[in-house]
Amino acid sequence: xxxxxxxxxxxxxxxxxxxxxxxxxxxxxxxxxxxxxxxxxxxxxxxxxxxxxxxxxxxxxxxxxxxxxxxxxxxxxxxxxxxxxxxxxxxxxxxxxxxxxxxxxxxxxxxxxxxxxxxxxxxxxxxxxxxxxxxxxxxxxxxxxxxxxxxxx
Amino acid sequence: xxxxxxxxxxxxxxxxxxxxxxxxxxxxxxxxxxxxxxxxxxxxxxxxxxxxxxxxxxxxxxxxxxxxxxxxxxxxxxxxxxxxxxxxxxxxxxxxxxxxxxxxxxxxxxxxxxxxxxxxxxxxxxxxxxxxxxxxxxxxxxxxxxxxxxxxx
Numbered sequence: 488x489x490x491x492x493x494x495x496x497x498x499x500x501x502x503x504x505x506x507x508x509x510x511x512x513x514x515x516x517x518x519x520x521x522x523x524x525x526x527x528x529x530x531x532x533x534x535x536x537x538x539x540x541x542x543x544x545x546x547x548x549x550x551x552x553x554x555x556x557x558x559x560x561x562x563x564x565x566x567x568x569x570x571x572x573x574x575x576x577x578x579x580x581x582x583x584x585x586x587x588x589x590x591x592x593x594x595x596x597x598x599x600x601x602x603x604x605x606x607x608x609x610x611x612x613x614x615x616x617x618x619x620x621x622x623x624x625x626x627x628x629x630x631x632x633x634x635x636x637x638x639x640x
Numbered sequence: 641x642x643x644x645x646x647x648x649x650x651x652x653x654x655x656x657x658x659x660x661x662x663x664x665x666x667x668x669x670x671x672x673x674x675x676x677x678x679x680x681x682x683x684x685x686x687x688x689x690x691x692x693x694x695x696x697x698x699x700x701x702x703x704x705x706x707x708x709x710x711x712x713x714x715x716x717x718x719x720x721x722x723x724x725x726x727x728x729x730x731x732x733x734x735x736x737x738x739x740x741x742x743x744x745x746x747x748x749x750x751x752x753x754x755x756x757x758x759x760x761x762x763x764x765x766x767x768x769x770x771x772x773x774x775x776x777x778x779x780x781x782x783x784x785x786x787x788x789x790x791x792x793x
Binding site: 511512517518522550553556564566568570 | 662663664665666667668669670671672673674675701703704705706707709717719721723
């Protein structure tokens with residue numbers, strides 16, 4: 488097993504095909520990590536959420552990290568780490584971006600099930616508006632482990 | 641798809657069978673997330689690493705978060721989030737704990753491959769001592785999504 492650093496092009500290729508990742512946010516230097524459904528395009532990672540701790544924390548501190556990984560045969564894996572900034576896509580100023588985010592996320596399997604189920608948990612039958620946000624990718628790094636050291640982007 | 645909060649007993653049962661998770665650490669409120677191999681026992685999560693950014697950051701700020709999830713059939717999933725404290729298992733005062741951590745981690749598949757490969761990447765052929773650390777579990781919460789809402793711990 489050999490690990491190589493991934494080029495930015497390789498990292499972005501992995502991001503473009505990802506449908507889930509782990510989001511890290513932080514408040515008063517207490518980190519918080521949770522799984523998210525994602526849709527990545529150019530310099531942004533789009534996410535749908537319901538209101539909760541992560542939204543409160545990212546509103547207070549927009550510095551975030553997203554880790555996205557893939558595993559392959561023979562224990563091969565690749566892991567990409569994005570440092571970025573939280574940007575909430577509020578109505579009405581971000582209507583167009585919200586619509587775009589929705590279209591991108593709809594291509595991903597069952598993205599709506601998680602959001603809907605989470606909403607049920609939090610609100611019962613009361614109405615909660617979904618929170619669309621995106622993460623501006625400031626920097627991206629990645630590592631890839633292969634059995635023979637070959638780059639398999 | 642229904643999501644229920646998991647009891648602490650359920651969360652700890654999931655942790656006890658986990659072999660990998662995502663570690664979140666933070667410095668100056670910039671979060672950093674990466675995949676780790678883990679072995680959980682009672683109030684601790686044991687990890688083997690080589691020296692790098694995460695170790696530097698956790699030495700400066702021991703507040704960490706570990707997210708561990710499982711996926712099942714029909715898009716069912718469970719996600720457990722641990723808030724805890726970084727404790728480095730240094731020689732010689734933690735020799736016994738290091739030996740215990742090694743034994744626990746050895747039961748997990750290929751834990752050593754990742755550490756060894758990472759070591760190769762960082763050091764070439766020069767010698768790097770492994771860093772054993774553990775995370776003291778301060779609190780644990782979890783969510784489980786099931787098709788019919790039944791608890792399937």
